[in-house]
Amino acid sequence: MAEQDLTLGVDGMACEGCAQSVTRAITRIDPGAKVAVDLPGKSVRITAATKERAEFEAAIHAAGYDMIAPATR
Numbered sequence: 001m002a003e004q005d006l007t008l009g010v011d012g013m014a015c016e017g018c019a020q021s022v023t024r025a026i027t028r029i030d031p032g033a034k035v036a037v038d039l040p041g042k043s044v045r046i047t048a049a050t051k052e053r054a055e056f057e058a059a060i061h062a063a064g065y066d067m068i069a070p071a072t073r
């Protein structure tokens, strides 16, 4: 399957430590995922081949962050 980009809105990320927590939560379920956290934009872009959006959302939520609607640009 081709890699695809997902952009998830994530609330509550305040600093680089939060960004790392979220990144770790994602790479724990998919070690091959590329993760780009946008702190001011409250979003996380994930490039991954296999996993479902719901799995990433669940992992981020379990790490203590709330999912929000991603900002449209």
Ligand SMILES: [Cu+2]
Pocket: 013, 014, 015, 016, 017, 018, 019
């Ligand atoms: Cu933080």
